[in-house]
Amino acid sequence: MSNLIDIFISFSLSQLLLCTVLLLRRPTGHALSEKLFIALLLADAAYLIIPWVSADWARAILYPAQTMVPGLFWLFSYSLFDDHFRLRPWQLIPFIITVVFPTAATFADLGESQIGQLLWFQLPQFIEFVLLGWALKVILAHWQDDLLEQRRNLRIWFSAFIGFYIFALIAAQQLLFPSVEWLAIWQYAPAGVMLFLCNCVLLEFKQDVFYQQAPPVSQANTEIETEPNASKVERPQEQEEIPEEVLDAISQLMEGDKIYREMGLTIGQLAEKIEIQEYRLRRIINAGLGHRNFNDFLNRYRVQEACERLASKTEQDTAVLNIALDAGFRSLSSFNKAFKDSQGMTPTAYRKSQLN
Incomplete structure (x- = not known):
């Protein structure tokens, strides 16, 4: 033995x-x-x-x-x-x-x-x-x-x-x-x-x-400020070409239709709206837009909208919870976590710094 x-x-x-x-x-x-x-x-x-x-x-x-x-x-x-x-x-x-x-x-x-x-x-x-x-x-x-x-x-x-x-x-x-x-x-x-x-x-x-590298520069996401703690990956050279029409469709749904506000939005639902296979959409968002996680991809747009509203004097009396729910977050805790990961401070602290 x-x-x-x-x-x-x-x-x-x-x-x-x-x-x-x-x-x-x-x-x-x-x-x-x-x-x-x-x-x-x-x-x-x-x-x-x-x-x-x-x-x-x-x-x-x-x-x-x-x-x-x-x-x-x-x-x-x-x-x-x-x-x-x-x-x-x-x-x-x-x-x-x-x-x-x-x-x-x-x-x-x-x-x-x-x-x-x-x-x-x-x-x-x-x-x-x-x-x-x-x-x-x-x-x-x-x-x-x-x-x-x-x-x-x-x-x-x-x-x-x-x-x-x-x-x-x-x-x-x-x-x-x-x-x-x-x-x-x-x-x-x-x-x-x-x-x-x-x-x-x-x-x-x-x-x-294992390794998290710098994101690529893409026309579809140049309007959104790069998050300091975002986790992204370079586009591999052997990756298939990213169709511009798909990037335009994503940009329209996100920035024009603000589909990210829908709670529980899945990548499968987004793929159906764009009329593309889900596995291809994963590759495009990862390689073309530099994201490793679909929820982080949505949160970028959600946090951007929240930043604009928190910095607005006309909405200084609007509750942070209402802003979070309007942007598509399920709860205040998830909003606070995503916001702090992105901006390095809480939403309340961000609002004070912008209004002051």
């Missing part, structure tokens, strides 16, 4: 090494999502190496490293699929609970009582499941709004394989089969398969999945 474990772990480590090489092949700096993915790979490496390590000091280092997998998967999913992701101080709290609590309890024998078990072990386990569920929610959220075709496919791959594998492994280890011998051996086989599939993905997917 030990030989079987060695085979599984060796294969998984070889795939992990190849995965790291594929990520580090670029000589320039790396995006935040890529750095988090490398950290996730290091945590996976700790998980794989532990069966080969017998020294207490080494296991004291590797054990907390492997417990970082759920938290790092959560942060990586956020950074990859949320174009407005920023690391926040509060995000360290789940790491402290899921990593420090069980590690300290293991080496200090703090979990002997029932309360100790609940606080130092069961609470971190529960938070790990919350983080994994949160990560899967982020992966599947706004799938239809994603304008990067490869990233849309990546969402399915991540939710169907990696997220489910981590969730099932933790559930089997800690809840369903905590001391079963076959799990101690066969748990490493799926890890190698997951890493192999990950390498296939890294070889296939383009760099714009």
Whole structure:
């Protein structure tokens, strides 16, 4: 049986090494999502190496490293699929609970009582499941709004394989089969398969999945001021030509008909109005207008209208909520977030700065 474990772990480590090489092949700096993915790979490496390590000091280092997998998967999913992701101080709290609590309890024998078990072990386990569920929610959220075709496919791959594998492994280890011998051996086989599939993905997917680059200059969006924190991507040279009539139709619907005011407007509905296939419209908005997310594309027009109304003295008594709803936002909170991402300040602060 030990030989079987060695085979599984060796294969998984070889795939992990190849995965790291594929990520580090670029000589320039790396995006935040890529750095988090490398950290996730290091945590996976700790998980794989532990069966080969017998020294207490080494296991004291590797054990907390492997417990970082759920938290790092959560942060990586956020950074990859949320174009407005920023690391926040509060995000360290789940790491402290899921990593420090069980590690300290293991080496200090703090979990002997029932309360100790609940606080130092069961609470971190529960938070790990919350983080994994949160990560899967982020992966599947706004799938239809994603304008990067490869990233849309990546969402399915991540939710169907990696997220489910981590969730099932933790559930089997800690809840369903905590001391079963076959799990101690066969748990490493799926890890190698997951890493192999990950390498296939890294070889296939383009760099714009990880990297956010400057937007192209387009006639259809020169009238709208570039947002300081907007997430966009350059138009690839091999991309198909962008039909001018489609850009004109988009411009008319957005700037003339102000269709962005319709709450819940989907890219499918917009494609029907323009009479074009949905997948082509995704490529045009992404490559021709420089947007990675359809909702961000709509919010640019919505925020522009809100800016004009907030800066108008004739509407200084109009409630911010009314302006937000008129522009097409579903709620004041979503409006505040989109407005701050775009202008770097709240709508109220913007109104004061313009009127004063």
